[in-house]
Amino acid sequence: MSKFERPRIFRPPSEWMSYYLPLTSGCSNNTCTFCYYYGSRLQMRDVNEIKEEIDALRLFKDKRIAVPGMPHMVYQLANQWDGRRIFLQDGDALVYPFPKLLEVLDYLNERFPNLERIAVYATAQDILRRSVDELKQLSQRKLSILYIGLESGDNEVLQQVGKNTTAEEMIAAAHRVHDAGLTLSVMVILGLGGVDGSVQHAEASGKVLSKMDPEYAAALTLTVVPGTPMHALIERCDFVPISPFQSLHELRIIVEHLDVTHCFFSSMHASNYLTLRGTLPADRQKMLAQIDKVLQKKDPSMLRPEGLRGL
Ligand code: SF4
Structure with a gap:
């Protein structure tokens, strides 16, 4: 087995x-044409190696002793960690073989009994592969929040960007997560339909998000990663990216269309030009007014500068 390469943190x-x-x-x-993970090779980490890291973390938290050979990153993270939350990397760690995932979760809970919650990124396929009962087994072990990238509610856009999932599968996955009593957080990407598909992408995203009815939803803004097919499309002028103010139009459409039970919606990710947060449906008018104010003034200084945007 090739040596496991510790991933970058997203x-x-x-x-x-x-x-x-x-x-x-x-x-x-x-295969997602816009994503940093495009063309990446999926690696599964050995369970024993994960347990060794958990042991090293426990030892460091208890006695400030660092185990020789453990990556420096472990201690960098441990120094600023308050012992409450764990995020399982990487791009869709729910794909990790289920019995081994339970083994890791059991070990984490044994070594850190005071953990509040464990979180993970998941694809719709990862979720639909698991039964409600299996998902409940995760929540019993404190893996209680799943982050799903819907990216777009428009099937045409999903197909164009190589997401390999349909909006209908996203909705089915969301319902399964709800049935298991887990918390759902869903991300959409402003600008993923380009200029031509902008309105359709935003309207469909608002509608599908509503059907997914998540507890949390977040908007990110397309950030072009050099070396990806999306970057090449833009270079060839085959995809025209939306402007920063157009991204606010999309944000407005999504907020307007969101028909949800109780959802904390935000655009706090560093990729966005405008930071917005609020609970829907209660804060809808307030949030729309905030967007409108910026759209009316069209003052670029009200937006996050391009150089400060991040992935
Ligand atoms: S499923 Fe998500 S993490 Fe994986 S390549 Fe697509 S956008 Fe990136």
Whole structure:
């Protein structure tokens, strides 16, 4: 087996306090044309290696002793970790073989009995592969929040960007997560339909998000990663990216269309031009007014500068 390569950290803003524990590296669906993981090789980490890292973390938290040979990153993360939350890396760590996933979760709970929650990125396929009962077994072990990238509610866009999932599968996966009593957080990407598909992408995303009815939803803005097919399309002028203000139009359409039970919606990710947060449906008018104010003034200084945007 080739040596496991510790992945770069990409995490939702709400996981900034978590300890990032890699179970996999890469993503099982490495075909999304805009994504950093495009063409990545999925690696499964050996369970014993994961347990060794958990042991090293426990030892460091208890006695400040560092185990020789353990990656420096472990201690960098441990130094700022408050012991409450764990985020399982990588792009869709729910793909990790189920019995081994349970073994890791049991070990984490045994070594850190005071953990509040464990989180993971998951694809719709990862979720639909598991029964409600299996998902409940995860929640019993504190893996209680799943982050899913819907990216777009428009099947045409999903197909164009190589997501290998349909909006209908996303909705089915969301229902399964709800049935298992897990918390769902869903991400959409502003600008993924380009200029031509902008309105259709935003309207469909709002509608599908509503059917998924997540507890949390977040908008990110397309950030072009050099070396990806999306980057090449833009270079060839075969995909015209939306402008920063157009991204706010999309944000507005999504907020307007969101018909959800109770959802904390935000655009706090570093890729966005405008930071917005609020609970829907209660804060809808307030959030729309905030977007409208920026759209009316069209003052670029009200937006996050391009150089400060991040993945
Ligand atoms: S499924 Fe998600 S993490 Fe994987 S390649 Fe697509 S966008 Fe990237």
